Amino acid sequence: MNANDPGSALYAKLIAGTALTAEIGGTRIYLEQPPQSGTLPYVLVSRVTGSDMYGSPRRVRRYIYAVKAVTMDDLTKAEDIDDELDTMLYDSTLTVTGWGTYWLRRNTDIAYQEAGEGGVVYHHRGALYELRLSK
Amino acid sequence: MAVTDRISGKDVYVIFNGTVLDADFTSVKVSEEGDQIDVTAADEESHYYVGIRKDGTVDMELFYNAGTAQTEFDAVAVNNAGTLTIGPKGTTSTYPKLEWTRALVKTRELDFPFDAEAKLTVSFQCSSALSRGSF
Numbered sequence: 001m002n003a004n005d006p007g008s009a010l011y012a013k014l015i016a017g018t019a020l021t022a023e024i025g026g027t028r029i030y031l032e033q034p035p036q037s038g039t040l041p042y043v044l045v046s047r048v049t050g051s052d053m054y055g056s057p058r059r060v061r062r063y064i065y066a067v068k069a070v071t072m073d074d075l076t077k078a079e080d081i082d083d084e085l086d087t088m089l090y091d092s093t094l095t096v097t098g099w100g101t102y103w104l105r106r107n108t109d110i111a112y113q114e115a116g117e118g119g120v121v122y123h124h125r126g127a128l129y130e131l132r133l134s135k
Numbered sequence: 136m137a138v139t140d141r142i143s144g145k146d147v148y149v150i151f152n153g154t155v156l157d158a159d160f161t162s163v164k165v166s167e168e169g170d171q172i173d174v175t176a177a178d179e180e181s182h183y184y185v186g187i188r189k190d191g192t193v194d195m196e197l198f199y200n201a202g203t204a205q206t207e208f209d210a211v212a213v214n215n216a217g218t219l220t221i222g223p224k225g226t227t228s229t230y231p232k233l234e235w236t237r238a239l240v241k242t243r244e245l246d247f248p249f250d251a252e253a254k255l256t257v258s259f260q261c262s263s264a265l266s267r268g269s270f
């Protein structure tokens with residue numbers, strides 16, 4: 001498994017979600033880095049940590065992914081997208097070749113604002129999701 | 136002098152009654168004890184004990200995997216009896232081997248915590264002498 005495969009699997013799952021893309025108003029879902037001139041709103045999927053869990057002879061990988069919506073001057077939209085992300089990801093499974101998903105759960109909320117040029121406010125809403133894969 | 140003979144549990148091999156149990160184990164513990172008789176004479180200042188019968192147990196914890204074939208679970212049904220062999224370092228020729236020609240399954244437990252992996256715990260009652268040899 002390539003270290004980026006779980007992120008790609010998350011991306012593939014989200015991009016296939018019609019309710020999510022309808023909420024975003026397009027397919028603006030990005031893995032690791034949004035484009036510099038990214039239109040808002042968008043969803044960003046980024047790996048925070050990845051580690052092996054040495055509990056038994058079977059190999060287990062544990063990942064933390066940040067999955068969040070970013071909007072401009074629209075907190076409600078950010079929260080609605082976050083709700084849809086939660087619906088799609090909580091206790092769901094991912095397709096990662098050679099590995100089985102046995103844990104995908106929301107751990108910690110992401111909720112903050114940042115001020116932009118011209119007085120705009122960017123809203124970040126989402127969560128850290130914990131993913132466990134076993135061979 | 137470099138320490139080259141210290142081991143961890145990562146290579147432990149366990150086979151009971153023909154079924155290998157170590158594919159997804161988390162721990163194995165071997166315990167031995169002896170019955171002791173106090174034969175202290177009335178005028179002695181300290182107790183004096185004599186060792187007689189020996190006894191032993193082997194406790195093992197595995198991840199419980201809910202596949203169609205419940206091979207490990209079925210192999211450790213309560214009161215099943217058979218030969219129990221442990222290879223602390225694996226089964227390579229000349230590596231140490233611990234063996235009881237007869238052991239019985241004393242307890243079999245399943246634990247399903249909401250927030251963690253399911254575990255299968257088995258306790259073997261040894262019913263023969265422990266022989267220490269090599270593969």
